[in-house]
Amino acid sequence: MAKMTVITERCKGCGLCTAACPKKIVALQKEKRNKKGYFYAECTDQSACISCAMCATMCPDCAIVIEK
């Protein structure tokens, strides 16, 4: 089972990951902010994640860990 984890305190809400995901399951959520005040990204459907790590590859802050 693939798994995408966002290290929420490292995310700067830049959104580069959201455009990279081929499954369109990465988005900036609108409810919670991290300590810096950024709306951090999240995976909207872990079951659809294929652990291709394209989101993590686009992330400038190493804020995404991918497991498989």
Place this chain on the structure above:
Amino acid sequence: MERNLMKGNEALAEAAIRAGCKCFFGYPITPQTELAAYMAKRMHKAGGVFLQAESEIAAINMVLGAASTGVRAMTSSSSPGISLKSEGVSYIAGSDLPAVIINVERGGPGLGGIQPSQADYWQATKALGHGDFQLLVYAPASVQEMVDYVVKAFDRADKYRMPAMILADGLLGQMMEPVTFPEINPEAYDKSGWAANGHKMKREHHIINSLYLKPDELENSILERYKKYDIIKETETEAELYLTEDCDILVCAFGATARVVKSAVNDARAQGIKAGLFRPKTLWPFPVKEINEAAKNAKKLLSVEMSMGQMIDDIKLAINCSKPVEFFGRTGGVIPSPAEVLGEIKRMGGAL
């Protein structure tokens, strides 16, 4: 120890190699170029690195790079080239790196001339670059002293982790005198605590840096450095006092000019005028104790320089203007003659 007849510039280079200098980065500029040419011949054979850089700016930054890894590094130039190196020297001081910089002075300002000068005194001792920092400044007056002070400069630079300058001039650089090279085993200072030469996964990474965006951190780094400077002012001053015990007129001069003054002092003594010579060998730290000792019986002081008068400020400061200090100098590359200096001494002596 065999004696060699050597040109000043070449003696400086040979002394550096023997002092364990492992790399030299230079750029051609009269009157210092023989130093680089000598390094080009000798350094490689001595297992070191010689590289002619694309500019004096690049050369001083190559020194910074090599010094960052704990290697003894040197560059040399002459007045205009030293101006180009000023930012680099400030970085070296701000990064607490040892390095040796040689200035074989020529007439300035601007392109100036290629004859000897001492008009970079302020530059060397007051502000070679931006920010609060000093560098050790040695003023040899003979080819032998140039050898001795290059060796000392490398040692003290490593000891205090700071830049050290040999402030020579075109005359000293171009003249030939016999020299002997002392047996030197460059006392290895342990640099493993800070050198950035690859941590081999065995230690934390080292950072060579002079950037501190937080003001209190920058201040602290400067205060630490100034503790070192205080120790240096106490322990590292050197000067020659010649016939100063009973002198009425104390003539102050450094480098090649001091040799001219010594002749004039002797001539004056022969004519019954009690003159003496104070010759600082370290320009920073300025020998304050020594000049006060030398001036204790003097009525007047005379500073003789190959400039419009720069060291005279430090003389007045050192004796707190307690006695009158006059100036005589030639500049632009003109070398004062003993007769001229004698004339000044007599003029001053006549008023007693």
Place this chain on the structure above:
Amino acid sequence: MAVVFERPKSLIDVPTHYCPGCTHGIVHRILCEVIDEMGIEGDTIGVCPVGCSVMAYDYFNCDMIEAAHGRAPAVATGVKRTNPDKFVFTYQGDGDLAAIGTAETVHVATRGENIVVIFINNTIYGMTGGQMAPTTLPGQVTQTTPFGRSPELAGYPVKVCEMLSQLTGTAYAERVAVDSVPHIKAAKKAIRKAFENQKAGKGFSIVEVLSTCPTNWGLAPLDAIKRLQDEMIPYYPLGVYKDVEEGVFPKTEGGNE
């Protein structure tokens, strides 16, 4: 489950000061992935001059030296010449490498210095708030070209890979970009090749990385990526401009000699 993607070891685990969406962070990561994969962190010395990446000594876990603006290639030369067995790289911006440091850039290349230069081209001075860089495009608005860069007044952009590929000492010059996953993978490959060149003593290697600056371009991160693709890549074509190993030489009459 096993981790298939995470922070490379030689990239220190701290938040960076870079702006959101600034692709410096991507280049930092792929550089550190190369350092990890080659197992050379303990034998590497990095030189970072003034620019947004001047504080990269807080991010790269190898030994680091902070250099004056434009002088990293000279500092790196001093390091490499006295430590030939170590890996030495510089990580420089476009103002640093192609404006104030042009002489150092040209001469480190023409000397064939056996180091790696990572050159971040984002067509602007980032740290100082968005002024014109030597790579600023014609018509591009910056703090110092408020009406758009006009070549008549402010000259033309410098094409660094093309320029340095003319120099015999250059062994490898490639321009890459970090705007998409395939490009990032290609950029990493180029960086790896540059370090392998250094290991094999091939001479001077430079990887020019087209990168974004959302803040000073005044664009949201994803729009900045788009600008890189639509405006920068056409002006700065990606590709290998010199590779002595693969026989790729610039289009000059005499080839390399």
